[in-house]
Amino acid sequence: MRTSGQGATPYYFVPSESRHPIMAAAGLFFVMLGASQWINSYEWGKYCFFFGLLWWLLVLFQWFKEAIQESEGGFYGHKIDLSYRWSMSWFIFSEVMFFGAFFTALWWARAHSVPALGSLDNSLLWPGFKAIWPSLAAGATASPAGIVEPFQTVGPFWLPTINTALLLTSGVTLTMAHYALRASHRRKAVAFMWVTVLLGISFLTVQGYEYYHLYTELNLKMTSGIYGSTFFMLTGFHGFHVFVGMLMLLFITLRLQKGHFTADKHFGFEGATWYWHFVDVVWLGLYVVVYWM
Known part of the structure; x- marks a missing residue:
């Protein structure tokens, strides 16, 4: 870390090793895992999602707190x-x-x-379907297969x-x-x-x-x-x-x-x-x- 003078702001600041990146990534893993399972009707998915979200927010709070302390401490040039x-x-x-x-x-x-x-080309597969966005015009269906x-x-x-x-x-x-x-x-x-x-x-x-x-x-x-x-x-x-x-x-x-x-x-x-x-x-x-x- 170079300094531009005695007691001055460092020319460039290199932070010490941190656990925050891997911890934040772990929180996001649980967020994505929970969200993917929640949307597929697995009950445990929502608990996993909120657990990961809380974990991620706590890590960010600690991470940003350290960054603010470094900034206010005069390390950022x-x-x-x-x-x-x-x-x-x-x-x-x-x-x-x-x-x-x-x-x-x-x-x-x-x-x-x-x-x-x-x-x-699709008239035989989907008879009666009208290609009008969003397929809700008069005489149209919500979906070609009628599943919506x-x-x-x-x-x-x-x-x-x-x-x-x-x-x-x-x-x-x-x-x-x-x-x-x-x-x-x-x-x-x-x-x-x-x-x-x-x-x-x-x-x-x-x-x-x-x-x-x-x-x-x-x-x-x-x-x-x-x-x-x-x-x-x-x-x-x-x-x-x-x-x-x-x-x-x-x-x-x-x-x-x-x-x-x-x-x-x-x-x-x-x-x-x-x-x-x-x-x-x-x-x-x-x-x-x-x-x-």
Whole structure:
């Protein structure tokens, strides 16, 4: 570890060996194992899922706590700041690819799979099927083989539109908090951050109510054919990302209240804002493609 001078911030900081990466991976293993078994109707799957999730969250809490102590201890210099920026950039890029795969699945189903099922080649296999997305038009069936229960589709009014307003507003309040921090107005930054966190919680509450409405009144479920599966995969994973982003902003807010971050050194804050704005952009794509189209 080089230093740029006596008692100065290290030129580059190399942390000691840590158990956290393997422990976090173990927690995610139980999460994926439990989720895969839960969705296949094995009762023990949900217990495995929540056990792994709790394990993973506890490991992240300890890991981030150590990173915060290192940062506040003056170990992180310019090179570490660059490393974090590149790491966050590549992480968000991987998230773009993640959601891109689900958007592509939705496009493929609408532009290729459904039209192929209604083509002349399949007319003998699936007589009477009309290739109209999402196969619920007059005279159409919910699925060619008739194995999907009838369901209703969901439009943009009013819950998705309310959630769009909530997320866009949260992006504005987060930006105002960032400007306040850069101007060394900590109290204003904390106030705007709390508003942003509350807006994120409000979004999740509205989405939870929307899911309840879809399941109980529209009979729209994960099992509702390709429409239901793509709808819940896209909106559900986005909701999970909102939850993670909200937790990030919550912890950043608590750190602000403790006096962490300065006008010139606050990448922890910036990284959380990058992630939140990414979540906003993904929702705008969902709002247009899933709810309007």
